[in-house]
Amino acid sequence: MTEQNISNLSHEDRVFEPPADLAANANVKAEVYEQAAADRVKFWGEQADRLTWGTPFTEVLDWSNPPFAKWYVGGKLNASYNCVDRHVEAGNGDKVALHFVGEPEDDTRDITYAELKDLVSQAANALIDLGVKAGDRIAIYLPMIPEAVIAMLACARLGAPHTVVFGGFSADALSSRILDCEAKVVITADGGYRRGAPSALKPAVDEALQKCPDVTGVLVVRRTGQDVEWTEGRDVWWHDAVDTASKDHTPEMFDAEHPLYVMYTSGTTGKPKGILHTTGGYMVQSTYTFWGVFDYKPEDVYWCTADVGWVTGHSYIVYGPLANGATQVLYEGTPDTPHKGRWWEIIEKYKVTLFYTAPTAIRTFMKWGEQIPAEHDLSSLRILGSVGESINPEAYVWYRENIGGGKTPIVDTWWQTETGAHMISPLPGVTKGKPGSAMTAIPGIAAEVVDDAGEPVEHGEGGYLVITEPWPSMLRTIWGDDDRYKETYWSRWPGFYFAGDGARKDDDGAIWLLGRVDDVMNVSGHRLSTTEIESALVSHPKVAEAAVVGATDETTGQAVVAFVILRESAGDGGEEIVQELRNHVGKEIGAIAKPRQIMIVPELPKTRSGKIMRRLLRDVAENREVGDATTLADSGIMDKITAGMKTAK
Numbered sequence: 001m002t003e004q005n006i007s008n009l010s011h012e013d014r015v016f017e018p019p020a021d022l023a024a025n026a027n028v029k030a031e032v033y034e035q036a037a038a039d040r041v042k043f044w045g046e047q048a049d050r051l052t053w054g055t056p057f058t059e060v061l062d063w064s065n066p067p068f069a070k071w072y073v074g075g076k077l078n079a080s081y082n083c084v085d086r087h088v089e090a091g092n093g094d095k096v097a098l099h100f101v102g103e104p105e106d107d108t109r110d111i112t113y114a115e116l117k118d119l120v121s122q123a124a125n126a127l128i129d130l131g132v133k134a135g136d137r138i139a140i141y142l143p144m145i146p147e148a149v150i151a152m153l154a155c156a157r158l159g160a161p162h163t164v165v166f167g168g169f170s171a172d173a174l175s176s177r178i179l180d181c182e183a184k185v186v187i188t189a190d191g192g193y194r195r196g197a198p199s200a201l202k203p204a205v206d207e208a209l210q211k212c213p214d215v216t217g218v219l220v221v222r223r224t225g226q227d228v229e230w231t232e233g234r235d236v237w238w239h240d241a242v243d244t245a246s247k248d249h250t251p252e253m254f255d256a257e258h259p260l261y262v263m264y265t266s267g268t269t270g271k272p273k274g275i276l277h278t279t280g281g282y283m284v285q286s287t288y289t290f291w292g293v294f295d296y297k298p299e300d301v302y303w304c305t306a307d308v309g310w311v312t313g314h315s316y317i318v319y320g321p322l323a324n325g326a327t328q329v330l331y332e333g334t335p336d337t338p339h340k341g342r343w344w345e346i347i348e349k350y351k352v353t354l355f356y357t358a359p360t361a362i363r364t365f366m367k368w369g370e371q372i373p374a375e376h377d378l379s380s381l382r383i384l385g386s387v388g389e390s391i392n393p394e395a396y397v398w399y400r401e402n403i404g405g406g407k408t409p410i411v412d413t414w415w416q417t418e419t420g421a422h423m424i425s426p427l428p429g430v431t432k433g434k435p436g437s438a439m440t441a442i443p444g445i446a447a448e449v450v451d452d453a454g455e456p457v458e459h460g461e462g463g464y465l466v467i468t469e470p471w472p473s474m475l476r477t478i479w480g481d482d483d484r485y486k487e488t489y490w491s492r493w494p495g496f497y498f499a500g501d502g503a504r505k506d507d508d509g510a511i512w513l514l515g516r517v518d519d520v521m522n523v524s525g526h527r528l529s530t531t532e533i534e535s536a537l538v539s540h541p542k543v544a545e546a547a548v549v550g551a552t553d554e555t556t557g558q559a560v561v562a563f564v565i566l567r568e569s570a571g572d573g574g575e576e577i578v579q580e581l582r583n584h585v586g587k588e589i590g591a592i593a594k595p596r597q598i599m600i601v602p603e604l605p606k607t608r609s610g611k612i613m614r615r616l617l618r619d620v621a622e623n624r625e626v627g628d629a630t631t632l633a634d635s636g637i638m639d640k641i642t643a644g645m646k647t648a649k
């Protein structure tokens, strides 16, 4: 092991076997790993049969000009047709596609596949009337309402790539994305419901468009009924344009490499990048992984709590589930409106079987206490998923016990905006679950952990996560910037995709994600991962959430500074809490990892996908002015944190 490798500090021995009945009926069985590894290209060629193609492809992969891949060469398909029409044609038009649950109680709406087909066709016809043609970009800035899904599918139907901008983002974030991808039309709403009150969206669009003269049309959904400014000749109500449009629309088949969407990464680490996904490969891998990783069966009721403004909402609310013809819940609001049991109430009501959320949410529920989910019947659940960051072992066990009734496998899915779909994850009927590990690459994917020289590390050691072979749903480029694409992802080691995450392999070869390489701390020459120290803090019974950063230190180079949210049951933690936590980290992983400083805070700065923005905390720890915070889910949070911070040395 080189000195540069990230130290391996955690010890986690708990293992959960897949339930026998699930294993016996699993969609993907153990032997598939080997079959896929023997011929990856053939494997992905076969998975393409999950889709309906207008013209069959002649070659699975063209990798003659790396890192620019072409998958399913010569094939033609329509993503929207695959998500909607074909299910209706197969006689499943009456099946519910979306159980929409608005934030206001009793505001629910079920939409069948037949209805969805009509709605998507009408929206496509309305966009045509606004002058939209194949290749035009459309920005979508909507709350979590059915129109968000309908709008995305309508764009896909026309071959007009969408760029969905999270509804919580500011006018600036919206205008910079519209300008970067030169969007022609914006689809938005008057507002949405957030924490029990209408929250406006249209004013941000009006402000953003002052800087975007090339936008010719704005389609506006009336959701809350609040007053809006109106620009005649540009703004059109959805109910005027879409509800009156024809329900007949014949989808055109597009080339497999036709752009499907541009998704800007959340900017946890810097300037957002417009990640380009194309149609064929993206659809194949999101369809396969939804089916395989969630062991999807036609009678399942699925719910992913992500926002459509995040890649998870694209692959695992829209394209993956709908291409499989699944029934799913779509929820508009926050977990605590009108009460902290809202999610569990929804699971109970719709008998949700497959549930997919983020560690940040699970830690919030841990903070609130297990008595809240205990009031609901969650026995319908059979598989739980996690995405967005490493799940702390303590949070994993809490999730399995209190939400999964101690019986459900947890699929900890590692992937990125750039990868388009799941890459590393347990398969629920095959893989043992180790709390905190994403386990192994899924069939057809080749992942490795390498050292600085690009050589695979030994079992038991840490390094950098890379993907060594192209995969169908890989990003094709950064929108308008091929050089940045090559430089960011493919230049570190020739032929390898550099994910930017630290990882280690355990003695069995299972992969443990250690956090971003940019966040790794260097304390007295030891490279420490944020994930392991945070997990050690979260394993203390008084702690709900923790974030650690490296702050400049005269003696050790960098020192560990921790920001901690206490569980509600811990009160203010008492006088000794800081010393207690420091000792706890010392005991769990060693003296080297003991934080120099621990701040008890009421909140942490997070992106829309619930990721902690350590960059901003580093500014706090080093007493600097806080940097660019435009991609925070809640822009006022940094003030709340510094105001409510209890510091201790």
Ligand code: ATP
Pocket (backbone or CB within 6 Å): 265, 266, 267, 268, 269, 270, 271, 272, 273, 311, 386, 387, 388, 389, 390, 391, 412, 413, 414, 415, 416, 417, 418, 438, 499, 500, 501, 513, 515, 516, 607, 609, 611
């Ligand atoms: P930016 O690249 O602009 O900083 P982002 O990386 O936050 O944005 P995403 O693509 O949503 O945007 O996040 C991908 C990252 O999330 C991964 O690189 C990894 O750091 C983390 N991640 C996602 N899922 C997991 C997981 N199951 N375990 C550990 N880390 C995960």
Ligand code: MG
Pocket (backbone or CB within 6 Å): 265, 416, 500
């Ligand atoms: Mg990233």
